[in-house]
Amino acid sequence: MKLYIAEKPSLGRAIADVLPKPHKKQDGFIELGNGDCVTWCIGHLLEQAEPEDYDERYKKWLIQDLPIVPSEWKFKAKPKTKKQLATVKRLIKKASILVHAGDPDREGQLLVDEVIQEAKLSKTKKATVERVLISDLNPSAVKKALSQTKLNADFVPLSVSALARARADWLYGMNLTRAYTLAGQKAGIQGVLSVGRVQTPVLGLVVRRDEEIEHFVSKPFYEVTAVIRKVNGEQFDAKWVPSDACLPYMDEEKRVLVKSLAENVAGRIKDKPADLTALDQLPKKQNPPLPYNLSSLQIDANKRYAMSAKQVLDICQALYEKHKLITYPRSDNRYLPNDHYAERNDILAAILNNQGEEKQHIENADPNIKSKCWNNKKVEAHHAIIPTKKNLKTAQLGHQEQQVYGLICRQYLAQFYPPYEYSQTKAQLKIAGGMFVAKADTVINLGFKVLFKSNKKEQDEKKQLPQLNVGEPLHCIDGLVKEKHTQPPQFYTEATLLSAMTGIARYVKNGDIKKVLKETDGLGTEATRAGIIELLFKRRFLAREGKSIKSTDLGRGLINTIPVDLSLPDRTALWESQLTNIAQKAASYNQFMLPLQNELAELVDLSQTLNTEPLKGIKTASSFKRKGNYRKTGRRSTNKGKSK
Structure with missing residues (x-):
């Protein structure tokens, strides 16, 4: 009997769905048509023992007992999932082949490994355990992953790394919290x-x-602007660049702190010729942003929708497990495997069907474009968070789920748009012996930025420079002093x-x-x-x-x-x-x-x-329980994912 051990029930069901039928739903596992079984953990079924599990005297917090360092580390069954642990262990002992199906990351590797370790397998049987990496719960993706199993022994270093982290956090958090x-x-x-x-x-x-x-103490500083006029009457502004001779009157960020100096410069340049000494026009290109990892998605969702990081993570878990609309959400990677490029048309069609982005934007995408996000060398255990090929039959998403899904769709869609192209112009002028600079960007092609609505407004607000040529006659009609104030962070x-x-x-x-x-x-x-x-x-x-x-x-x-x-x-x-x-x-x-x-x-x-x-003098809640408060709670414990 082959036994698949998933990290959580939703993944277990997704695995069973692509394996031989008919299925028999048992208590804590699914029996397949060919006699194989799929079972699951519910987050960590085991947890690190408490100090008092090593010695009763540690129930009382005493400085003389610290640091507490176990000579032999102990795991214990979590009370709420003891029954499932017993089920998984019983199935492990009956199975001839084991398939580790924890999430594709360090914690997911340890989570199932520690249960296999608890079952006390023989070395021979442990050496044959297989590993499957699933980052998309849709049937075609799960079936593909199951056909590409690896030896679990190849992932031992990842598991040891997770174990070292967990034990180190226990030692550090428990001892220092008590101290x-x-x-x-x-x-x-x-x-x-x-x-x-x-x-x-x-x-x-x-x-x-x-x-x-x-x-923070705010300080005033002063900027000088030269108002420049061309022969044809067109005007533009140029900003004074103080010379090294002005350093004694500036702060470390080279802001002028002395008003009289700024006023003197403004007075000297008024109604004086301006000499255009250099004109640089550089073509610039900005590539689309990479697809999201979890942090970049949380940052954007907070900026745009004021969602907390925890809200975004919970919504992503629902989009991944319940709706199957996105790939594995706990990813730290922003790149995609090269073979994912072949799925782009199906994913774009799903985005259109699921209203993940405006129809016009989807239709204007060019699926022949291949951005730098497809790069096997940059992908390890998991890849960027992207939409899946799943099509929703009806509008099944809540408002916030649709918002987060929309962000993920937009970021993926950007990979099929050309770069943002613009010309960066920098004009250097000499006026009454002083250096002045005028800068402006001119859009050549908005490219992917058409997807990011705020950018057009920002572009419209930017000042443009008139057509300029080195040596043409220019005149400074006025010098303006602007008082500004340093701002706190x-x-x-x-x-x-x-x-x-x-x-x-x-x-x-x-x-x-x-x-x-x-x-x-x-x-x-x-x-x-x-x-x-x-x-x-x-x-x-x-x-x-x-x-x-x-x-x-x-x-x-x-x-x-x-x-x-x-x-x-x-x-x-x-x-x-x-x-x-x-x-x-x-x-x-x-x-x-x-x-x-x-x-x-x-x-x-x-x-x-x-x-x-x-x-001293700080009021605290004395009801704050001691037990467990030192512990790092980043270990997965429920179907909803991690907390910390």
Whole structure:
């Protein structure tokens, strides 16, 4: 008997649908017409044991017990899914061939592997386990994936990487949460002070931004504009570019801070000839944006529809599992396999049928265009999020589902439009010894930008330059001084916080770490970032004010109490780099875990000597339960996907 083990019931049903009938629906599995079976996990059927499962004394939080580092790690059955675990284990023992059908990512690999490990298979049987990677739940895609199984043994490094991450998060979160909660009690904090390797640096980003805004002092600066007239009466503006001689009167961003200097320049250029010394006209081209990964979709949906990251993830899960209208949504990749190009006409037809984009835009797409998104070398376990070939018979989508589906369709459709082409013109002028510059873009072909409605309006608002030639007589009829004021940074929104998490390298000063961060996924993963943000709200470290995300007194107090490096992205980024190395067989489990265990002892000791003054006087909810609050909750636990 061949047994297919899916990650969740919806995937199990999709697999069974393309396998021999008739089917017998049993309790926790489906028996196929040929005697094979399909069963499923319901997220993680196993969870890491709690400290008190190792030793009863750990129920009480005491500093002298820290750090707690298990000598032998234990899993235990999750209470709500014990019955399904027993079903899967029983079927595993009966099966002659096993097919691992977890989601195509690190967590999906571990989720099924840990159940297979729990069943205690022989080495011989374990070596024959097959792996199938399914990223589209429509029958044709599932059938194709089932015909391309691989050996599960080839994915062991991916599973070890996920296991190392899970255990490291347990060690880090549990020990430091206990240590800093005990330290916080000295300042009168009644609740849990949760610390995590991802959540704490994200909180640090928000706290530092809020404090920067709070302490910001606006300063005036001055710009000089020359109003230039051609012989035929046409006019345009040119902006003054201060010379090095003006540096003592400018800030680090080369903004002029002295009004009298600006007024002097404006006075000197009025009613003076302007000499056009250089005219550059460069043709420019902008390619369509790549199809979405989860973070880029969440960012756009927040900007356009004010949806939270968690909302977008939940909607994507429904579009993937329930409606089968999109491919696997937890993807961190923005490229597509080359063989997907052959499906473009069917997908475009489905977009038209499902009203995913305006009919005119779909009909104007050129399916002969092949953008750079089709690239096998850039695709690993999963690919970009795109529409599937599924056609809805009637309008079955809710309003927000249609909005998210529309964004995904538009991004895919853009791959079949030409680049945006424009001419960039830069004119340099000398007026009374000073340098002035005028810039303008002229659209040649809107290309893919016709799909993005706001761009036409923006283009219409841009100033255009008249036809110019070097050496032609020009005259400066006036010099204008404009007073501006430096602006504080903006409070984070979900879109900008997600963007900061994915592009975290720009917040790091260390050059070596910055380089590592640029090569990794940033803070968290595509599938966990939404949960991280929600977790910080739940733990009352962050609060929403309209679209803005702001830190609470408790969040600020925590960040200003713990060692600075715990709230910086450096450590978590290096972790991700090391975990990637494990997955790629470039590093071992012990090379990652042993240094972490040594570091924990130092961090626990440090927690007892901290200045807890920033936490004093902060009211907390004493009802905040202790058990489990230290844990990273990014592990999948239900049909709805991950939370964190």
